[in-house]
Amino acid sequence: MTPPAVPAALAPPVAAFLADRAAVRDALRRFGSPVHLVFPQVFETNLAALRGVLDGAGLRYRICYAHKVNRSAAFAATAAHAGIGIDVASGPELRSARAAGFPADRIEVTGPKGRAMLVAAVDAGVTVNVDNLWELETLAALGPAPVLVRVSGFAGSAPSRFGVDLADIDTALEMLVRHRDRVPLRGFAFHLDTASTAERVRAVADCLELIERAYARGLTPTVLDIGGGLRQVFTADPAGYDAYDAALRAGLLGHGPALHWGTSTFGYHVADGAVHGSAVFHKYANTDPAPALLAELLAAPLPGHGGRALGKVLADNLLELWLEPGKALVDRAGITVARVEFVKRTGGGATLVHLDLSRDTVTAADQEVLIDPIVLTAATGSGPAGVYFAGRLCLERDLVTQRQVRVPQLPEPGDPVVFANTAAYHTDLSAAGASMHPTPAKVAVVRRGTEFVLCPDADHRPGERP
Numbered sequence: 084m085t086p087p088a089v090p091a092a093l094a095p096p097v098a099a100f101l102a103d104r105a106a107v108r109d110a111l112r113r114f115g116s117p118v119h120l121v122f123p124q125v126f127e128t129n130l131a132a133l134r135g136v137l138d139g140a141g142l143r144y145r146i147c148y149a150h151k152v153n154r155s156a157a158f159a160a161t162a163a164h165a166g167i168g169i170d171v172a173s174g175p176e177l178r179s180a181r182a183a184g185f186p187a188d189r190i191e192v193t194g195p196k197g198r199a200m201l202v203a204a205v206d207a208g209v210t211v212n213v214d215n216l217w218e219l220e221t222l223a224a225l226g227p228a229p230v231l232v233r234v235s236g237f238a239g240s241a242p243s244r245f246g247v248d249l250a251d252i253d254t255a256l257e258m259l260v261r262h263r264d265r266v267p268l269r270g271f272a273f274h275l276d277t278a279s280t281a282e283r284v285r286a287v288a289d290c291l292e293l294i295e296r297a298y299a300r301g302l303t304p305t306v307l308d309i310g311g312g313l314r315q316v317f318t319a320d321p322a323g324y325d326a327y328d329a330a331l332r333a334g335l336l337g338h339g340p341a342l343h344w345g346t347s348t349f350g351y352h353v354a355d356g357a358v359h360g361s362a363v364f365h366k367y368a369n370t371d372p373a374p375a376l377l378a379e380l381l382a383a384p385l386p387g388h389g390g391r392a393l394g395k396v397l398a399d400n401l402l403e404l405w406l407e408p409g410k411a412l413v414d415r416a417g418i419t420v421a422r423v424e425f426v427k428r429t430g431g432g433a434t435l436v437h438l439d440l441s442r443d444t445v446t447a448a449d450q451e452v453l454i455d456p457i458v459l460t461a462a463t464g465s466g467p468a469g470v471y472f473a474g475r476l477c478l479e480r481d482l483v484t485q486r487q488v489r490v491p492q493l494p495e496p497g498d499p500v501v502f503a504n505t506a507a508y509h510t511d512l513s514a515a516g517a518s519m520h521p522t523p524a525k526v527a528v529v530r531r532g533t534e535f536v537l538c539p540d541a542d543h544r545p546g547e548r549p
């Protein structure tokens with residue numbers, strides 16, 4: 084039995100590029116294999132969709148692109164050109180944002196920061212999204228610096244290592260009052276890595292209460308920053324995804340052909356004749372596009388506000404909503420292409436398609452890629468098959484996919500294989516230079532009519548015709 088297919092959802096410019104086999108082969112010839120291709124035009128489309136939702140809600144808002152999602156200079160330049168803000172989480176990201184053209188007043192620094200980062204933020208004159216009381220105290224000495232206070236500890240949310248716990252907010256407010264000239268309070272922030280609208284609504288309600296408490300002490304916050312966490316859509320066929328998941332579980336139980344390699348269980352726990360827990364690839368299951376999730380949040384009734392929609396409450400209170408989307412802005416805006424080295428059979432009867440790529444080039448260590456890599460081959464004859472993708476690195480578990488993937492046709496050496504939707508964290512979170520392999524080139528792809536113009540990522544200039 085060949086496993087069920089889990090086809091990738093592709094943005095139209097990416098689908099058009101992949102349909103142009105000569106363009107794909109040309110990219111590999113010019114920039115080597117593997118190569119990361121980023122599509123700034125898809126970023127622009129994703130941004131326009133989020134803006135559409137926010138404009139429709141009649142609010143004041145700011146979108147801050149979360150730079151950490153990808154090191155791409157082309158995405159950062161695209162965000163700067165579009166006039167949005169940027170969220171940076173390190174000194175190099177701050178420098179990248181400046182190089183992309185962001186003025187200080189459109190940059191916020193997030194995440195836990197050491198003293199050097201705080202000094203750099205104050206020197207640059209950017210907004211500091213404060214993670215803890217030590218940061219606030221240090222900034223009060225180093226400032227002036229406008230601040231947001233990141234809050235955590237909301238009822239119903241998982242405990243967090245980030246932010247000032249709600250229980251410590253009074254201490255933070257006292258410090259903000261005492262040092263109001265050094266650390267003027269712009270507002271409150273949170274970031275929840277969840278798809279749950281209910282959880283975000285609770286956090287917003289708590290933050291609105293904090294804003295009232297801040298006003299009662301003479302402070303004048305105007306910003307509510309809800310962070311990132313809007314989901315991506317990976318698969319073009321949710322039913323195929325579910326069928327695959329079911330077949331994978333059946334295989335783990337021995338009730339069907341094994342689709343897993345060796346002892347891999349993908350986070351599932353097999354005991355007492357059942358599969359328990361949730362798999363590490365749960366984010367691949369999402370079917371709600373980010374704009375729909377954002378619209379749902381803005382329309383959600385806010386407890387304690389007479390059932391008024393969250394967006395309306397913010398607008399009525401003249402608050403500015405800030406968002407820090409990472410994944411949502413680069414959703415389907417990047418792919419990684421590698422070449423097939425060879426195809427082989429193992430002693431156990433498995434088929435391995437060996438690529439000139441390592442697992443950590445396309446996914447974070449613990450995450451299994453749960454959409455099928457796309458094989459671009461002219462070969463005919465084998466018909467559909469279930470294969471494991473293997474690649475560089477030496478350990479038995481270093482397969483690129485530890486699950487069997489359905490391919491319509493076995494490829495041949497030199498054929499391109501495409502990993503779709505890799506721009507969000509997949510390519511840049513853990514891309515290591517093991518075995519002295521160089522880091523893959525990153526290349527911006529721009530569609531002009533029926534042509535594709537490719538240039539090194541760092542050379543992409545939004546608005547200029549190459």
Ligand SMILES: Cc1ncc(COP(=O)(O)O)c(C=O)c1O
Binds near residue numbers: 194411
């Ligand atoms: C503070 C903060 N904001 C925004 C983001 C971006 O999140 P996402 O890519 O889920 O939108 C992150 C991600 O870790 C984050 O830590």
